[in-house]
Amino acid sequence: MTEQQILKKIEVWSDEDDIQAVVDFIESLSVEDKTPEVLNELGRAYNNLYWLNPTEENKHYLRRAIEVFKYIEPELGNTDSWNYRIGYSYFFLGDLPNAKYYLQKDISQWGGTTQELLNFIAIAEEKNLSLSEVMEGGQGGIEFVLERFINTLQEYAPQMLKKLRTKATKKSIDTLEKRLQFSFPENFKQLHRTFDGQEPGTTFFFGRHTFVAINEIEPLQQEWLNFVLTHYGKNWQQVTMPSVPKGVVKNQLYNPKWLPIISVRIGDEDKDEILSYICTDLDNDSEGTYGQIMAIVIAKDLTKCSITILADDLQDWFDYFIRNIKNGLFQYDEETDDLIIPADHLEEIPVYSKEEKITVEHFIKKKFGKVSKVLHEELAPDVWCDILVVAPTAQHNYYTLVTKDMGDYPMNILAGDDETVICEMVMHLPPTWNSESTAEEHRKPIEWIKKVVQISLEQGLFISRGHTVLVENGTLKSDKFAFLLAVPTLDNDGEELCCNISKHKFVLFNTFVPIYTEEMLYRWDNDEEELLSLLENDKQLNDFIIGTPSRANLCANYEPMIDTTRLDKVQWAFTQEPYYNMADFYEAFKRYNDDVGNDLEDFNPFGTLFLSPRVKVLYQAQIKDVGVLNSFEFLTNENALTEGTPDAEGFYDVHIVAQHESGDGVTIGALELLFFMHNTLHNKYLGKRIFFNGFELQGYENDGTPVIFILCSD
Numbered sequence: 001m002t003e004q005q006i007l008k009k010i011e012v013w014s015d016e017d018d019i020q021a022v023v024d025f026i027e028s029l030s031v032e033d034k035t036p037e038v039l040n041e042l043g044r045a046y047n048n049l050y051w052l053n054p055t056e057e058n059k060h061y062l063r064r065a066i067e068v069f070k071y072i073e074p075e076l077g078n079t080d081s082w083n084y085r086i087g088y089s090y091f092f093l094g095d096l097p098n099a100k101y102y103l104q105k106d107i108s109q110w111g112g113t114t115q116e117l118l119n120f121i122a123i124a125e126e127k128n129l130s131l132s133e134v135m136e137g138g139q140g141g142i143e144f145v146l147e148r149f150i151n152t153l154q155e156y157a158p159q160m161l162k163k164l165r166t167k168a169t170k171k172s173i174d175t176l177e178k179r180l181q182f183s184f185p186e187n188f189k190q191l192h193r194t195f196d197g198q199e200p201g202t203t204f205f206f207g208r209h210t211f212v213a214i215n216e217i218e219p220l221q222q223e224w225l226n227f228v229l230t231h232y233g234k235n236w237q238q239v240t241m242p243s244v245p246k247g248v249v250k251n252q253l254y255n256p257k258w259l260p261i262i263s264v265r266i267g268d269e270d271k272d273e274i275l276s277y278i279c280t281d282l283d284n285d286s287e288g289t290y291g292q293i294m295a296i297v298i299a300k301d302l303t304k305c306s307i308t309i310l311a312d313d314l315q316d317w318f319d320y321f322i323r324n325i326k327n328g329l330f331q332y333d334e335e336t337d338d339l340i341i342p343a344d345h346l347e348e349i350p351v352y353s354k355e356e357k358i359t360v361e362h363f364i365k366k367k368f369g370k371v372s373k374v375l376h377e378e379l380a381p382d383v384w385c386d387i388l389v390v391a392p393t394a395q396h397n398y399y400t401l402v403t404k405d406m407g408d409y410p411m412n413i414l415a416g417d418d419e420t421v422i423c424e425m426v427m428h429l430p431p432t433w434n435s436e437s438t439a440e441e442h443r444k445p446i447e448w449i450k451k452v453v454q455i456s457l458e459q460g461l462f463i464s465r466g467h468t469v470l471v472e473n474g475t476l477k478s479d480k481f482a483f484l485l486a487v488p489t490l491d492n493d494g495e496e497l498c499c500n501i502s503k504h505k506f507v508l509f510n511t512f513v514p515i516y517t518e519e520m521l522y523r524w525d526n527d528e529e530e531l532l533s534l535l536e537n538d539k540q541l542n543d544f545i546i547g548t549p550s551r552a553n554l555c556a557n558y559e560p561m562i563d564t565t566r567l568d569k570v571q572w573a574f575t576q577e578p579y580y581n582m583a584d585f586y587e588a589f590k591r592y593n594d595d596v597g598n599d600l601e602d603f604n605p606f607g608t609l610f611l612s613p614r615v616k617v618l619y620q621a622q623i624k625d626v627g628v629l630n631s632f633e634f635l636t637n638e639n640a641l642t643e644g645t646p647d648a649e650g651f652y653d654v655h656i657v658a659q660h661e662s663g664d665g666v667t668i669g670a671l672e673l674l675f676f677m678h679n680t681l682h683n684k685y686l687g688k689r690i691f692f693n694g695f696e697l698q699g700y701e702n703d704g705t706p707v708i709f710i711l712c713s714d
Contacts, residue, residue, distance in 0.1 A: 001033070007037060009691070019049050026039070036075040039072050040085070062093050065086075164195040179218060180256060197211045206341070209278070220277070241302070259282060274304065293316075356501045367491065400428055426511040470664050480516075483664070485519075486510040487532070522560075566670040571593055615673065615706050620655055
């Protein structure tokens with residue numbers, strides 16, 4: 001095992017907080033494998049064992065860490081990570097002079113907490129307090145953080161201090177508590193004992209955010225409740241938002257225990273339709289944190305309502321602002337008299353401005369022809385997509401349909417260092433197509449377009465050339481199209497059609513071509529260029545591009561290259577992080593293999609493992625109850641939890657069967673299966689055995705369904 005592979009294993013266990021596994025692994029290595037870099041991770045692991053259970057008894061881990069760090073000082077003593085880690089050890093041992101000495105040598109702020117630890121040391125020295133007293137944060141656990149916030153403003157944006165109002169009185173805080181009939185946490189009280197909102201008519205952040213005073217909270221809550229009653233009626237409590245962190249925040253439109261700390265000013269055009277606040281949540285859901293900070297948008301349009309968690313508590317939230325004011329992300333702007341994010345820090349987002357929309361529409365008309373009709377199609381309640389229809393011409397005897405809304409929503413765009421590329425969808429249809437008809441043959445292409453747009457929106461996915469999308473149930477030997485294949489849209493000179501809508505922002509137009517299942521399989525075993533090379537003449541090309549229903553299947557007799565060993569040489573770790581789309585998973589998968597030096601040049605992520613619409617996956621895990629099982633999973637022994645004996649932590653060793661349905665209804669692909677396996681295992685406890693070692697084929701069921709067993713190791 002190379003040093004690179006050793007360090008990757010350590011990284012995965014560390015990310016999962018399985019620190020004892022890291023210690024056991026490193027201590028079991030040979031002397032030759034215990035390089036300075038590896039031993040640096042051992043010292044870090046000892047630090048983390050203390051961090052997991054910071055008791056007086058466990059401080060011996062910190063002393064062991066220092067022994068390791070001192071041993072490798074000749075090799076790594078001038079690195080930031082070494083200085084941060086040994087400084088961390090001394091800090092929690094209470095040796096503040098040594099902690100300060102080493103932490104100040106960490107010029108890169110390794111670990112993100114170096115400055116925080118130095119701040120604690122400075123407070124201890126200034127106020128003559130013990131480390132434990134400083135770590136408690138002062139009054140309400142937030143006194144010292146708020147002092148740093150005020151001091152940071154004094155240094156970087158003194159103009160903002162005059163906007164803050166003087167502290168609230170104890171009487172005003174107590175009065176509001178009595179009126180609302182619940183107690184406030186001490187950190188919330190301390191915030192208002194430090195400053196109580198800000199001067200009327202002023203903003204603090206980004207031209208819209210204003211701190212809320214104690215006497216403004218009740219009127220704001222009444223405004224909020226009235227808004228909800230007006231737009232959602234007396235049964236508003238039965239209405240739920242589409243975008244809320246499940247299990248973390250209670251899904252409701254209003255809660256009196258959501259205390260506003262920031263009021264967000266809405267533009268004139270939306271002021272009657274949207275309210276927005278940043279609140280501290282004193283009625284969190286079961287998996288949330290009491291006092292968590294969240295951004296709330298309440299709108300007349302339910303699809304625009306949302307709740308986003310910003311921080312675990314007020315301390316973390318103010319720390320965030322202190323850190324970003326100091327690093328220059330938030331800066332004072334004289335023109336707006338506000339804290340803003342400078343233009344050079346802003347990322348260009350893939351949403352059209354009004355001007356860009358006009359540019360795109362003009363480009364479509366210029367390149368594709370006169371728009372004869374606009375189809376206004378509903379994707380979801382109040383979510384629409386416009387499809388521009390260009391009628392057949394003498395030069396192009398087919399309909400052209402072009403979306404003009406895909407780029408109007410965020411997606412995982414293609415972005416380089418200095419440019420942003422987003423996409424719109426093009427489809428060509430035979431001249432016999434009738435946009436007015438509701439018959440299936442005429443309506444189906446519209447439904448296909450809507451499906452592609454929905455996938456792009458729901459998964460935030462840039463659907464680029466070569467991508468295939470399942471639009472009908474895929475079966476072999478069928479005379480019906482089952483997939484859409486994205487290919488470049490070319491101009492008259494054979495160049496890829498591209499609309500430049502700003503200096504660094506471009507729109508690509510991908511043509512989506514309906515293809516048969518066998519053609520999809522051929523494309524994945526080869527590529528789209530190989531598939532297109534099968535077209536022998538212009539008529540075949542024309543029929544292919546416009547999706548002529550009667551066109552011949554280019555790969556009618558093709559049988560996919562089935563190879564059950566495609567995953568044998570890949571590397572992966574089943575961590576607890578879920579992935580919500582295959583694009584993100586594939587990027588993480590490639591990074592992981594690159595990190596361990598594993599060459600993926602010969603790996604075809606879309607290659608076929610099994611010619612089957614489903615696969616059954618067996619694996620071993622530890623669970624406490626059946627609540628962690630998905631709807632497609634069951635225990636091989638349904639009595640395992642009643643007949644078995646749990647370990648000291650309450651876990652039972654079990655074998656689980658999970659059934660995966662193929663994405664295309666025909667085959668099981670390599671990346672598809674690994675993606676499914678990861679998201680199936682991510683909420684189960686695997687112990688140290690989290691590293692994927694391939695799978696064993698157990699056999700086939702009577703209907704041909706393959707049954708496999710996942711192999712994992714430590």
